[in-house]
Amino acid sequence: MAKVTIDGVEIEVEDGTTILNAARKAGGDIVPPAMCYYSKLKGSGGKCRTCLVKVSAGSAKDPRPMPKLVASCSTPVQDGMVVQNITSPEVLEARKGVVEFLLINHPLDCPICDQAGECHLQDLAFEHGRAKTRYEEERRTFDRIDIGDKIQLHMTRCILCYRCVFTCDQITDKRVHGVLNRGDAAEIGTYIQKAVENDFSGNVIDVCPVGALTDKTFRFKSRVWFVKPMDAQRDCTKCCGKTIVWMYGNEIFRVTARKNKYDEVIDWICNDCRFEKKNVSDWNIEGPTKIERHSVISHNKYQIGTKVNAPKKIGYGNITN
Amino acid sequence: MYSLSKKSKVVVKKEMTWSEKLYLPAIFQGLMITIRHFFKKKATLQYPEQKKEFAAVYRGKHILKRDEQGRENCTACGLCAVSCPAEAITIVAAERQKGEEHLYREEKYAASYEINMLRCIFCGLCEEACPKDAVYLTEELAPASFDRTDFIFGKDKLVQPLGTSAHPKTYKPYKK
Ligand code: SF4
Ligand code: SF4
Ligand code: SF4
Ligand code: FES
Numbered sequence: 001m002a003k004v005t006i007d008g009v010e011i012e013v014e015d016g017t018t019i020l021n022a023a024r025k026a027g028g029d030i031v032p033p034a035m036c037y038y039s040k041l042k043g044s045g046g047k048c049r050t051c052l053v054k055v056s057a058g059s060a061k062d063p064r065p066m067p068k069l070v071a072s073c074s075t076p077v078q079d080g081m082v083v084q085n086i087t088s089p090e091v092l093e094a095r096k097g098v099v100e101f102l103l104i105n106h107p108l109d110c111p112i113c114d115q116a117g118e119c120h121l122q123d124l125a126f127e128h129g130r131a132k133t134r135y136e137e138e139r140r141t142f143d144r145i146d147i148g149d150k151i152q153l154h155m156t157r158c159i160l161c162y163r164c165v166f167t168c169d170q171i172t173d174k175r176v177h178g179v180l181n182r183g184d185a186a187e188i189g190t191y192i193q194k195a196v197e198n199d200f201s202g203n204v205i206d207v208c209p210v211g212a213l214t215d216k217t218f219r220f221k222s223r224v225w226f227v228k229p230m231d232a233q234r235d236c237t238k239c240c241g242k243t244i245v246w247m248y249g250n251e252i253f254r255v256t257a258r259k260n261k262y263d264e265v266i267d268w269i270c271n272d273c274r275f276e277k278k279n280v281s282d283w284n285i286e287g288p289t290k291i292e293r294h295s296v297i298s299h300n301k302y303q304i305g306t307k308v309n310a311p312k313k314i315g316y317g318n319i320t321n
Numbered sequence: 322m323y324s325l326s327k328k329s330k331v332v333v334k335k336e337m338t339w340s341e342k343l344y345l346p347a348i349f350q351g352l353m354i355t356i357r358h359f360f361k362k363k364a365t366l367q368y369p370e371q372k373k374e375f376a377a378v379y380r381g382k383h384i385l386k387r388d389e390q391g392r393e394n395c396t397a398c399g400l401c402a403v404s405c406p407a408e409a410i411t412i413v414a415a416e417r418q419k420g421e422e423h424l425y426r427e428e429k430y431a432a433s434y435e436i437n438m439l440r441c442i443f444c445g446l447c448e449e450a451c452p453k454d455a456v457y458l459t460e461e462l463a464p465a466s467f468d469r470t471d472f473i474f475g476k477d478k479l480v481q482p483l484g485t486s487a488h489p490k491t492y493k494p495y496k497k
Contacts, residue, residue, distance in 0.1 A: 109427075109428075110398075110452075111396045111398030111400070111427070111452050111453060112396050112398065112427055112428055112429045116398070219416065220397070220414045220415065220416050220429050221414075222399075222414075223398070223399040223403070225399070225403055226399060226402070226403075
């Protein structure tokens with residue numbers, strides 16, 4: 001067991017736990033945001049740098065601080081470690097920079113994007129980013145790609161978090177989906193735009209933190225804040241059958257997997273449940289999903305005994321420097 | 322009773338004097354007030370021949386703007402609808418097809434955009450929410466009608482006619 005202090009909160013965790021997971025165990029405001037780490041995907045993390053924290057004392061044996069900010073999702077804790085997240089101005093400043101980098105090539109087309117309202121990049125930029133962009137050059141653009149007939153890839157919005165790649169690696173034995181090229185030209189690709197033919201391929205939509213991979217059956221149908229999420233289940237031979245159906249009146253507009261507090265899928269669902277079952281009679285509807293998020297998605301939604309706190313604005317609106 | 326405003330006055334019934342009982346001075350006083358008003362500036366306007374100047378911030382009927390190339394600005398993002406306190410706006414989005422690039426500015430557009438003018442309170446929050454400079458409240462009055470269905474304004478009544486000026490507040494159709 002290792003004892004760590006994160007922003008003054010002391011917590012004891014297993015050896016080998018990452019700082020991010022230790023913070024999640026403690027909970028609250030001290031949990032660093034994560035754009036690429038996904039607890040369900042082995043090997044994820046270490047790509048986006050939003051989870052940077054400052055380690056002001058390495059361990060009880062060697063209490064020297066780490067020279068640079070570290071990615072908390074891939075740094076294991078040591079006994080006696082002291083970590084600073086929101087209490088360190090250096091971390092907040094660095095995170096602001098990370099957001100700016102993530103947004104450099106982003107088209108900022110939230111009004112059109114189907115992910116808007118449940119997008120992690122939107123939330124991250126709102127809470128940590130600058131109000132204005134300083135980038136003046138051309139943004140890189142890509143054409144829209146169909147991955148199969150149900151999944152749409154907008155490469156322009158991708159932040160190259162690799163979550164979808166790890167998901168595909170996990171659900172198939174063959175390598176069907178990956179990142180081609182390097183640096184600025186890097187793009188998500190399937191082998192010559194071949195459909196990812198797998199019963200679970202739709203899950204890449206759920207893991208994608210931004211609107212790069214979206215559901216074509218829901219494309220432009222509505223906005224996420226106008227549809228009501230309902231917990232539903234059905235007897236499925238392929239998957240757990242436990243989903244969230246997003247309803248508008250008595251119509252089901254889309255089906256997604258259930259997610260935990262950090263918006264990570266709890267159980268993968270199959271493409272049958274996701275794309276084909278859009279009739280209310282297909283589902284056993286349990287009741288409204290509890291929405292804990294603070295963004296516009298919680299507008300008009302049910303909450304069961306939880307108070308939704310307005311986001312703490314860290315550095316938002318600071319356009320002076 | 323305890324007075325909340327502390328402005329109430331106790332009324333005393335007094336015996337009237339002889340001159341008050343005549344009533345003539347009081348009638349004359351009243352007439353003077355009436356006559357004085359003949360020579361004052363009139364408060365009424367001869368509408369519709371004469372029209373009142375609107376305040377610069379007057380908010381009337383909505384308009385859905387086009388850009389300089391005549392394409393519709395609205396991208397059916399739904400932010401106006403979500404910000405509307407009266408829930409007056411309903412939007413159905415559609416995807417722009419090939420060959421329609423001269424009609425709609427963005428990939429997605431509003432296939433139907435309806436404002437219920439009976440619900441609208443002309444607060445202007447939709448104008449403030451719009452990220453695409455699409456919806457504005459003009460100086461035009463929302464017309465009256467006898468039929469409720471006439472108050473559901475669709476795109477036919479809201480979209481800026483082609484070839485009209487681009488600035489929202491200078492768009493005054495009734496002054497053309
Ligand atoms: S498509 Fe989505 S999940 Fe895949 S790398 Fe890009 S942002 Fe990540
Ligand atoms: S002016 Fe106010 S009430 Fe009227 S449509 Fe706009 S937001 Fe709604
Ligand atoms: S009028 Fe503006 S806010 Fe409303 S849907 Fe269109 S673009 Fe969005
Ligand atoms: S979440 Fe740690 S680097 Fe992306």
